[in-house]
Amino acid sequence: MTVPELIDSILNRLRNQLYCDLSPHDFQRDRPFLINAIGTYGHECRQRGWEFDVPFLYRELCQLLMSFKRYNVEIKYVPLYLQRAIKRHIGQRAEELKAAALTIGPKIQKITRGLTVVEAVREPSPVELLAAVYGDITKLRKRAAAERRAGRTDSDRQKTLL
Numbered sequence: 244m245t246v247p248e249l250i251d252s253i254l255n256r257l258r259n260q261l262y263c264d265l266s267p268h269d270f271q272r273d274r275p276f277l278i279n280a281i282g283t284y285g286h287e288c289r290q291r292g293w294e295f296d297v298p299f300l301y302r303e304l305c306q307l308l309m310s311f312k313r314y315n316v317e318i319k320y321v322p323l324y325l326q327r328a329i330k331r332h333i334g335q336r337a338e339e340l341k342a343a344a345l346t347i348g349p350k351i352q353k354i355t356r357g358l359t360v361v362e363a364v365r366e367p368s369p370v371e372l373l374a375a376v377y378g379d380i381t382k383l384r385k386r387a388a389a390e391r392r393a394g395r396t397d398s399d400r401q402k403t404l405l
Contacts, residue, residue, distance in 0.1 A: 244297045246372040253281050253304050260312060261321050276322035279380040283329045285373020291337075293344035297369045307332050 244252075257277060262270040284300060295303075307328060311318070318324045333340060367375070 244301060246297060246369050246376075249297055249301050249304075249369075250278060250281055250376070252301065253308070254278070256305065256308055257321065257325070260308060261318065273322050275380060277325065279377055279384075280322045280326040280329065282373045282375075282377030282380065283326045284333070285370045285375075286377040287330060287333045288340075288344070288370045289374040291333075291341070291344075293340060294368050294370050295344060295347050299343065299347060300369055300373070303332075304329075 254274065254277060258270050262273075281304065284304060288295060311328070316324075
């Protein structure tokens with residue numbers, strides 16, 4: 244499983260679990276914000292210096308989603324709730340996750356050390372990819388907000404892209 248597959252799988256779970264009663268338009272509207280919320284896991288782990296493989300990240304996110312169902316929480320805005328829940332989840336389990344990172348991180352480094360001869364050509368880790376997704380979407384949202392404040396229209400933005 245790769246990071247894009249992980250994101251798609253978690254999005255499908257969210258759609259089936261939390262958006263089943265809503266219109267498909269609501270899910271499509273929230274999709275970029277949900278991707279950003281999923282990327283929060285990578286961002287938080289990267290800030291702490293933790294490295295995890297994709298199956299571990301997938302298990303953690305699935306456990307978090309199952310806790311939503313188990314506690315039957317009323318959620319007003321799913322992306323914001325998910326982002327805060329991920330931060331809370333990591334904060335509450337920091338010691339356990341740090342211990343897991345100490346066992347998984349060296350395995351990942353050992354595998355990549357054996358495969359890559361040149362350090363500059365290495366693939367980013369799953370945590371780095373999730374953190375990049377979070378960072379990219381956050382930058383895009385800030386840029387769009389600044390453009391809205393400046394009064395630029397969609398046609399002006401399209402002209403600058405061409």
